Amino acid sequence: MKNFNYDTDDLVVALATPWAESALAIIRTSGKGSIERTADIFTNRDTLLNAKHNSMNYGFILDSKTGERLDEVLVAVFRAPNGYTGQDSTEIYCHGSLPGLKKIIDNFKNIGFRNASPGEFTFRAFASGKMDLTRAEAVQDIVSAKSNEAQSLALNRLSGKIENKINEVKKLILNTISAIEIQLDYPEDEGGLAYVPIDSVLKAEGMIEGLLSTYTTGRVYKDGVKVVLAGKTNAGKSSLFNLFLREDRSIVSEVHGTTRDYLESWISLGGIPIRIFDTAGLRESTDSVEIEGIKRTQNIMDNADIIIYLVDGSLGLASEELDTFNKLKEESSFIPLWSKIDIEGVSAPADFYGISTQNHIGVPELEERMKELIFKGNYIPNNDAVIDSERQKDLLEKCLIELRLFRNGMADGVALDLVAQDIKEAMDCLGEITGEITTDDILENMFSNFCVGK
Ligand SMILES: Nc1nc2c(ncn2[C@@H]2O[C@H](COP(=O)(O)OP(=O)(O)OP(=O)(O)O)[C@@H](O)[C@H]2O)c(=O)[nH]1
Ligand SMILES: [Mg+2]
Structure with missing residues (x-):
C-alpha cells in the first residue's frame, strides 16, 4: 500500500x-x-x-x-x-x-x-x-451516471437499498453463527446433536442470488452497450445511424462506399446508454483508404456487444457476404436486418427483421430485440436494489461459495468448529461490502476513481 x-x-x-x-x-x-x-x-x-x-x-x-x-x-x-x-x-x-x-x-x-x-x-x-461503502460507491455513480435510469438506480443505492439488503442477510447469518457458538460452548446440552438454523442460511443464499442477478442490469445502465451497424456498402447503415441519432450526422448517398471511416455517438435506448457505430461497408476493394476503413469495421465488430447486420433488401444477400453473414449468425448478439422494405416487392425473409428507415417501419421491433439481447432475459428491476460494482459482485459470489461450503459441511457431518470457519468467512465478505472490514488497498481503489471535490 x-x-x-x-x-x-x-x-x-x-x-x-x-x-x-x-x-x-x-x-x-x-x-x-x-x-x-x-x-x-x-x-x-x-x-x-x-x-x-x-x-x-x-x-x-x-x-x-x-x-x-x-x-x-x-x-x-x-x-x-x-x-x-x-x-x-x-x-x-x-x-x-x-x-x-x-x-x-x-x-x-x-x-x-x-x-x-x-x-x-x-x-x-x-x-x-x-455512510457505508455501498453508499460511498453510489456517490460517484450518481456523478457519472449516463442516463436517467442509471442515476435513479445509483440514488437507490445512496439511500441505502444495498446496505439494507446486506444488513438483512447479515442478520440471517448471524442467527446461524450465534446458534453454532452456543453449540460449541455447551455441546453437552444438546446431547451431541447440533441444532443449527440452516433455513436462515438458505434464505441468505436466496437473497444474495437475487442481488447477484441484478448485476448485468446494473452494468448495462452504468457502462452502456456497444452496438455496431455493419453490412455491405449501400445497405442503409448510415441511414439507420441517423435515424437513431435523430440528426443527419452520417453522409447518406446511393454511391457505394460513402462511409469510409467509422462514426460513433451515444444514444439512449429507453434509458440504456448505447454507444452506436456507423461503419464502412464491407466489400472487396483495391482502394487503400477504403481497405483501412473496412479493417476498422472488423475491429469494431470484434469488440461489439451487439452487431446489427444490414442486408440491402432490394438486392438480397450477396454471394460475397455469405461467409461473413454465416459466421455472424453463430454469435448470440447478432441481429440480421432486411433493409428498404418500403420498396414495392421487398419483404423480409423469416429469420430477418424488416426495416425501412425511409418510412420508419420496424424500428420498435428492432429496439425490442436489442433490449432482449442486452438484458439476456434478466429481470429489469423497478425502484429496487441493483448492484453495478464489480467489487460488490465478487464479494457476494465469494460469500455464496462460503455459505454453500458451510451447508455441505453440515450435511456431511464435518466437525462444527471447522464448518463454523466457512460461515464466518461468509460474514466477513459482507463486512467488506459495507466497509466494516476494509484495507487501504480497497479504499484507495475506490476513492482514487472519484472526482476531486466529491
Ligand atoms: N427506399 C429506401 N432507401 C433507403 C433506405 N435506407 C437507405 N436507403 C437508400 O440507400 C442508399 C444507401 O444508404 P446509406 O445509408 O448511405 O447506406 P450505407 O450502408 O451507409 O452505405 P455505405 O456507407 O456506402 O456503406 C441511399 O440512397 C439511401 O437513401 C430505406 O429504408 N428505403
Ligand atoms: Mg454509410
Whole structure:
C-alpha cells in the first residue's frame, strides 16, 4: 500500500464544480476549524462564527494578506457531526471566473488548507460513519451516471437499498453463527446433536442470488452497450445511424462506399446508454483508404456487444457476404436486418427483421430485440436494489461459495468448529461490502476513481 493516506484531521479545500468559466462555482472545505478559518477571510466574521448548521451567509471573501475583496459570495456552513462529511465544513458559492477561483483557492491554501485528493470529502463521510461503502460507491455513480435510469438506480443505492439488503442477510447469518457458538460452548446440552438454523442460511443464499442477478442490469445502465451497424456498402447503415441519432450526422448517398471511416455517438435506448457505430461497408476493394476503413469495421465488430447486420433488401444477400453473414449468425448478439422494405416487392425473409428507415417501419421491433439481447432475459428491476460494482459482485459470489461450503459441511457431518470457519468467512465478505472490514488497498481503489471535490 503506497499512496493512500487521506488524513481526516487536517483542513482540505477543493473546487467541487468544473474548472471552466461559468455563472457560479462552488468551493468546498472540510476539517476541524474550517468554519473559523473561513470566517477569518470573510467580511462578516462574527456572522460566520455564530452561523447555524445548514445556513447560508452573504459577504465577501478577503485576501488573507492584503484584506482586498476577492469575490462576492454566499458561504454555506455545516457543523459536525452533521453535513456531508460529518465534520465542520463550508461551501463557498462564488462567481465562476477561472482567475477568481484560483485566487480564492490559493487564499485558502495560504491559511492552512491543502488540496483535497479525489473523493476525499466522501472518504471523510465514510470515516466518520455517515455512510457505508455501498453508499460511498453510489456517490460517484450518481456523478457519472449516463442516463436517467442509471442515476435513479445509483440514488437507490445512496439511500441505502444495498446496505439494507446486506444488513438483512447479515442478520440471517448471524442467527446461524450465534446458534453454532452456543453449540460449541455447551455441546453437552444438546446431547451431541447440533441444532443449527440452516433455513436462515438458505434464505441468505436466496437473497444474495437475487442481488447477484441484478448485476448485468446494473452494468448495462452504468457502462452502456456497444452496438455496431455493419453490412455491405449501400445497405442503409448510415441511414439507420441517423435515424437513431435523430440528426443527419452520417453522409447518406446511393454511391457505394460513402462511409469510409467509422462514426460513433451515444444514444439512449429507453434509458440504456448505447454507444452506436456507423461503419464502412464491407466489400472487396483495391482502394487503400477504403481497405483501412473496412479493417476498422472488423475491429469494431470484434469488440461489439451487439452487431446489427444490414442486408440491402432490394438486392438480397450477396454471394460475397455469405461467409461473413454465416459466421455472424453463430454469435448470440447478432441481429440480421432486411433493409428498404418500403420498396414495392421487398419483404423480409423469416429469420430477418424488416426495416425501412425511409418510412420508419420496424424500428420498435428492432429496439425490442436489442433490449432482449442486452438484458439476456434478466429481470429489469423497478425502484429496487441493483448492484453495478464489480467489487460488490465478487464479494457476494465469494460469500455464496462460503455459505454453500458451510451447508455441505453440515450435511456431511464435518466437525462444527471447522464448518463454523466457512460461515464466518461468509460474514466477513459482507463486512467488506459495507466497509466494516476494509484495507487501504480497497479504499484507495475506490476513492482514487472519484472526482476531486466529491
Ligand atoms: N427506399 C429506401 N432507401 C433507403 C433506405 N435506407 C437507405 N436507403 C437508400 O440507400 C442508399 C444507401 O444508404 P446509406 O445509408 O448511405 O447506406 P450505407 O450502408 O451507409 O452505405 P455505405 O456507407 O456506402 O456503406 C441511399 O440512397 C439511401 O437513401 C430505406 O429504408 N428505403
Ligand atoms: Mg454509410
